[in-house]
Amino acid sequence: MQKLIKDNAITENQWQLALAPEEGFVATEPTLLPIEFVKNANLELPNPNIGLLIQSGDDISEAKELINSVDVVALYFKNFMDGRSFSQARIIREQFGYGGELRASGFFIRDQLLYLKRCGVNAFDFSENALEPEQAKDSLDDFTNFYQAGVDQPQPLYRRRLES
Amino acid sequence: MYIYDQHDSQILNERVKQFRGQTERYLEGNLKAEEFLPLRLQNGLYIQRLAPMLRVNVPYGMINSAQLRKLAHIARHYDKGYCHISTRQNVQFNWPNLAEVPDILAELSEVNMHATQSSGNCIRNTTSDQFAGIAGDETVDPRPYCELIRQWSSFHPEFAFLPRKFKIAVTGAESDRAAIQVHDIGLRVKQNAAGETGFQVYVGGGLGRTPVVGQVICEFLPEQDLLTYLEAILRVYNLLGNRENKYKARIKILVRALGIDVFREKVEQQWAQVKDGPSKVPGAEIERLKSFFTAPAYETLSADAGVAEVTSLAAENKAFARWLERNTHAHKIAGYVAVSLSLKPTGVAPGDITDSQLEAIADLADAYSFGEVRTTHEQNIVLGDVKRSDLPELWQKLKDNGFATPNIGTLTDMICCPGGDYCSLANAKSIPIAEDIQRTFDDLDYLYDLGPIDLNISGCMNACGHHHVGNIGILGVDKKGAEFYQIQLGGQVGNSTTLGKVLGPAFSQAEIPDVIQKLVGVYVNQRGEGESFVETYNRIGMEPFKEQVYAKAD
Numbered sequence: 137m138q139k140l141i142k143d144n145a146i147t148e149n150q151w152q153l154a155l156a157p158e159e160g161f162v163a164t165e166p167t168l169l170p171i172e173f174v175k176n177a178n179l180e181l182p183n184p185n186i187g188l189l190i191q192s193g194d195d196i197s198e199a200k201e202l203i204n205s206v207d208v209v210a211l212y213f214k215n216f217m218d219g220r221s222f223s224q225a226r227i228i229r230e231q232f233g234y235g236g237e238l239r240a241s242g243f244f245i246r247d248q249l250l251y252l253k254r255c256g257v258n259a260f261d262f263s264e265n266a267l268e269p270e271q272a273k274d275s276l277d278d279f280t281n282f283y284q285a286g287v288d289q290p291q292p293l294y295r296r297r298l299e300s
Numbered sequence: 301m302y303i304y305d306q307h308d309s310q311i312l313n314e315r316v317k318q319f320r321g322q323t324e325r326y327l328e329g330n331l332k333a334e335e336f337l338p339l340r341l342q343n344g345l346y347i348q349r350l351a352p353m354l355r356v357n358v359p360y361g362m363i364n365s366a367q368l369r370k371l372a373h374i375a376r377h378y379d380k381g382y383c384h385i386s387t388r389q390n391v392q393f394n395w396p397n398l399a400e401v402p403d404i405l406a407e408l409s410e411v412n413m414h415a416t417q418s419s420g421n422c423i424r425n426t427t428s429d430q431f432a433g434i435a436g437d438e439t440v441d442p443r444p445y446c447e448l449i450r451q452w453s454s455f456h457p458e459f460a461f462l463p464r465k466f467k468i469a470v471t472g473a474e475s476d477r478a479a480i481q482v483h484d485i486g487l488r489v490k491q492n493a494a495g496e497t498g499f500q501v502y503v504g505g506g507l508g509r510t511p512v513v514g515q516v517i518c519e520f521l522p523e524q525d526l527l528t529y530l531e532a533i534l535r536v537y538n539l540l541g542n543r544e545n546k547y548k549a550r551i552k553i554l555v556r557a558l559g560i561d562v563f564r565e566k567v568e569q570q571w572a573q574v575k576d577g578p579s580k581v582p583g584a585e586i587e588r589l590k591s592f593f594t595a596p597a598y599e600t601l602s603a604d605a606g607v608a609e610v611t612s613l614a615a616e617n618k619a620f621a622r623w624l625e626r627n628t629h630a631h632k633i634a635g636y637v638a639v640s641l642s643l644k645p646t647g648v649a650p651g652d653i654t655d656s657q658l659e660a661i662a663d664l665a666d667a668y669s670f671g672e673v674r675t676t677h678e679q680n681i682v683l684g685d686v687k688r689s690d691l692p693e694l695w696q697k698l699k700d701n702g703f704a705t706p707n708i709g710t711l712t713d714m715i716c717c718p719g720g721d722y723c724s725l726a727n728a729k730s731i732p733i734a735e736d737i738q739r740t741f742d743d744l745d746y747l748y749d750l751g752p753i754d755l756n757i758s759g760c761m762n763a764c765g766h767h768h769v770g771n772i773g774i775l776g777v778d779k780k781g782a783e784f785y786q787i788q789l790g791g792q793v794g795n796s797t798t799l800g801k802v803l804g805p806a807f808s809q810a811e812i813p814d815v816i817q818k819l820v821g822v823y824v825n826q827r828g829e830g831e832s833f834v835e836t837y838n839r840i841g842m843e844p845f846k847e848q849v850y851a852k853a854d
Contacts, residue, residue, distance in 0.1 A: 188681045201531070217338065217421075219461025223538045226458055232574050245335050247322065254457035257783075281310050283451040285579045292527075293307055294585040295578060 141249075142237065142259040144276060146269050147260055151187055151208055153241060161193040168210045168241070171199060181205040189241070192220035197260040209234065210261065213242035222255045229256030229287045246272040250279060254286035301362050301672055302447045302592045304412045312409045313457070315416060318342050320402035327399060342422055342460065343726065345401055354393045354401060355418040355720065356408060360428035360446035361389035361674045365662035368673070370411045372658035378404050383658075385651040387715055387766060389427050389675040390418055394722055409802070421462045423534070423562065429477040430676040433593060434684050436632045440489040440497055442472035444589035452527050459534050463541030464549035467506075467536070474795075479677060481514045482769060484551045485533060487793070490520075498522045503533060503563070504555030506544075507763035511799045512552040515560045517567065524581045526854045527573075531579065532571035532833045534577060577683040596670040596685055601635025601817030606688030613692050622744060623706040628691065629682075637688050639669075641681040641703035642713065642742035646738040649731040649813050650716040651679030660701040668694050678715055680708065704746070711753040711820070712738045715766050718814060719759030719776065720783070726759035727775025728783035733757055733812055741811040750820060753833045754793070762780055769793040771834040772819060773800045774812070785812055789819070790837045801842060805852055815849055822848045 140149040151166045163185040171188050179186060187208035188283070190196060196203070203209055210227065211221040228234045239259035240252050246267050249260060253276060262269050265272055285292040304312070324340050325331035331339075336585050344355035356371070373382050378400055384392040396404060408414055418425055426446045433441045446835055449468060453459070459466070471478040472489040480486025486502035499521045505514025533551075538559075542548040555563050614621035631640040641661065644650050647744030661681060665673045668690050669683040676682055681703075686694060698704040707713045714737065717723065734757055741747055757768030760777075767773030773788035784806035791800030807815055820833075822845050827836045837845070 184324065216335070217461055218543055219421075219459070219463075219544075220539055222458045222461065223535050226535075247335075247339055248461075251455075251457035251460055276568060278321075279311065279314045279455065281307055281314070282457075283311065283454055284456055285577075286457055290578050292579055294448075294581065296589075296590075297305075298584050 138160055138261070138263040140239070140259055140261055141269050141276075142239075144263065144273070146273065149209075149263060151261075153189060153210065153212075153261075153263070155189065155212070165186070166208075168208065171202065173263050175199075175202065182207070190221075190224060192218045192224070194224075196224055196227065203228055203232055203234050208237045208239065210239045210241040211257065213240060213244045215244050216245045216248060222251065225252065225255035225257050226287060247278075249273075249275045251279075254282065254288050256287035301364055302359075302443075302589070309409075312412070312414055312416075315414065315455070316402065316405045317407050317575060319405055321449050323398070323402050331334065338420055338461070341420035342417050343401070343405065343417035345398070346419060347724075351395045352398050352401070354396045354404065354415060355386065355393045356391050356393070356413060356415050357418045357425040358391055358413075358675050359450050360426055360432070360443055361430055361676065362443065363675060365665045365671045365673075367411045367413055368658045368662035368665070369408060371656040372408060372662070374404055375655040375658065382652055382654045383821050384718065385653060385675050385679045385681070387677050387679060387717070387764060388425060389430075389677055390425055390719075391675070392800070394718075417784075419465075420460075421464050421466075421689055422460050423456060423462075423468065426450055426453070426461050427467070427478055427483075427677060429471045429473055429489050430674045431477065431629065431638060431684070432472065432674075433595075434631050434633070434636075434638055435473050435477075436630055437474040438472050438632070439474070439491055440472040441590075441593055442470040442478075442489050444488075444586060445487070445489060445499075446470050447589050447592070448586070449530070452530070457540055458531075458536060460815070461536055462534070463543050463545060464551075466537070466551065468530075475792045476690070476797075477677075479766075479769070479793045479797070482507055482511070482766075482793065483514065483834040485530065485577045486514050487526075489523075492520055499523070499526060501529070504552040504560075505797075506550050507550045507766055507768050508550065509547055509761045509763075510550075510552065511763065511768040512553075512556065513797050513799065515555065517560060517564050519810035524574060524583065525585060527570055527581055528574045528577070528579050529567075530781045531574055532567045536566045540566075543707065555741045569691070595633070596672075598633050598636065599686070599687070601633075601687070603634045605635035606691065609689055610691050613841075619706070620692070622748065623695055623698075623704055624691065626706040626708045626710065626748070627704070628686075631685070633685075637686055637691070639683045639686050639691075639698075640676070640708045641683065641693065642705040642707055643680050643703075643706040644707060644713050644738070645702055646712070646742060647735060649718070649721075650734050653681075657701055657703070660697075660759060661703075664694065664697060664701075678713060680713070706744065707747065709770075710747045711741050711750055711755050711816075712747060714738075715754070715756040715770070717758050719765075721761060723764075725762055726776060727761075728759050728785065729773075729809075730757045730759040730765060730776055732775060733776075733785065733809060735765075736809070736813045739818055740817060751832050753790075753820075755816075756791070766793070767791070768799045769797065769834075770800060771837070772816065777806055779806065782808075784808060787815060787819075787849075789842060794832055803842065804846055819845055 501518040502514035720726040758765035768790040788800035
């Protein structure tokens with residue numbers, strides 16, 4: 137089993153990625169399926185074997201209901217320089233009110249972990265990149281104070297300053 | 301000036317430590333070059349033609365004497381004894397050693413300075429009017445809002461991997477000296493009829509390969525909504541900006557493709573989600589930030605204080621008179637003036653400054669201007685609060701240090717990028733072109749007679765030297781491996797921002813001084829009473845200039 141960082145702890149990854157499932161694919165174990173595939177196949181949700189895989193180019197603006205019907209959503213990085221997943225994460229947490237697991241998958245880099253966490257990502261799947269979870273986890277503590285609001289700290293510093 | 305509290309210091313110290321770790325991992329071979337690239341860029345570190353270049357932020361151009369002395373120390377100990385003022389009011393070191401950059405950042409943090417996001421595909425240093433807080437035509441001091449934006453944008457988790465770089469400029473004056481219409485976002489702070497403070501918001505301006513003048517997306521944005529609105533614009537851009545082609549990735553291309561109305565609609569959709577959330581800026585925070593930008597301890601002086609001394613020296617000393625005319629500027633407080641220190645003497649790369657000059661400026665700032673100075677986007681330095689009666693003494697000291705070249709606003713006060721001498725993107729050198737022109741126009745009386753002319757030089761189409769908005773713009777191009785220079789005319793920045801038009805086929809370096817002389821000659825022959833170069837151009841058009849420059853000798 138591949139390692140996963142979830143809620144700041146290292147754990148085992150239970151979910152497999154299906155980046156391009158064939159038509160008619162049936163998930164018999166926990167599988168992250170492309171959001172378009174799930175939509176088009178009209179799969180019945182919730183289903184304990186189905187989670188969603190969102191690519192950075194996917195338009196999620198109409199997907200609130202679908203996202204809220206699964207327990208695991210993966211934001212897939214084809215390329216770590218593509219920062220759309222950061223905005224997607226915030227929309228999923230702050231606008232859709234999603235409370236399940238939101239994980240980063242694919243080719244992100246260690247130095248993005250904290251920003252992803254600030255945007256609402258609470259799990260990191262290292263199965264496709266060369267990162268060591270134990271080392272990568274340290275970067276979550278690179279900063280302990282922040283200027284602007286995030287999913288992890290909805291009060292921006294300018295509000296916290298005024299209160300202290 | 302803004303003073304760091306324990307939060308600001310903590311965040312900056314954590315950043316210094318983070319970058320030290322990233323650099324170590326890279327040097328030990330534990331971080332790939334392509335992964336280190338965006339991380340070092342977000343700390344202002346480029347790998348240039350000859351050595352790394354480190355760009356240090358001067359937030360909205362404000363810098364104090366302790367910071368100047370620190371920059372001098374860094375120039376001396378980590379570099380070759382000089383640095384460079386950029387067109388976005390920042391300071392660039394051209395020869396640091398990569399392994400020492402974490403130490404440089406640690407030294408900078410001691411004086412509340414940093415290189416955070418001075419490069420990379422993220423929100424860059426916010427720039428402003430070099431006369432902010434002292435200009436007579438200012439409605440609202442933009443600096444508290446610049447600081448608000450600086451803090452909000454620093455380490456913003458959502459916007460560190462944008463499609464491309466993102467630049468914001470703010471002005472609070474009637475006359476725009478911050479070039480807000482050629483920024484990704486331009487903000488004009490103003491007051492409405494009810495006396496409330498807010499912003500006119502421009503979006504989608506920029507120079508580079510595809511120069512575009514920004515469009516108004518919002519006529520009046522209340523001040524407490526500033527950050528949520530910026531966040532909405534950035535989110536739409538982050539999600540929809542072009543990520544396939546870096547030459548089409550700036551927000552200007554997206555705004556143009558969607559049209560301003562559709563773009564506005566999308567921004568307002570996002571804004572509605574965050575507008576009244578915790579990121580709405582409380583009035584108390586705006587007041588807190590304003591408290592850092594209060595007036596220094598000005599003396600109460602009469603409006604004509606110092607006028608007699610200054611006038612009598614000007615009458616007997618032509619050099620002083622010239623300097624007084626070109627390099628000093630009106631101030632809103634009676635008896636005070638602002639003074640420009642020219643970093644454009646002939647023979648020095650425009651904007652370059654040595655370690656000992658930095659220290660000299662620090663001393664002059666302490667003695668004459670409450671210990672603060674400003675960097676300008678024209679690559680000069682301003683002492684903002686000088687008593688008029690101190691001018692004769694100050695002028696003498698500025699002359700001794702090489703800052704009194706009386707050419708502010710004239711043809712030889714050129715904006716010029718580092719060009720092919722340093723930059724790995726450049727097609728052509730730009731510094732030698734600037735020097736050739738300065739040597740050609742060395743007659744100060746002639747220069748003054750020509751009046752204000754903005755001449756801007758870029759070494760490539762990335763347009764760091766803002767050639768599109770120069771009255772005369774010079775662009776370095778590569779023609780079959782040789783360096784050539786294309787000329788543009790009619791560009792303007794400020795309230796009547798206009799992009800220049802190409803004159804015709806490009807010239808060799810050797811031809812440029814003669815071409816500029818001919819262009820100026822057309823102006824001198826055709827100008828009307830009191831008409832500036834660009835006004836004459838606007839009246840008579842391109843043809844007369846073209847005819848003169850490309851005329852075949854019989």
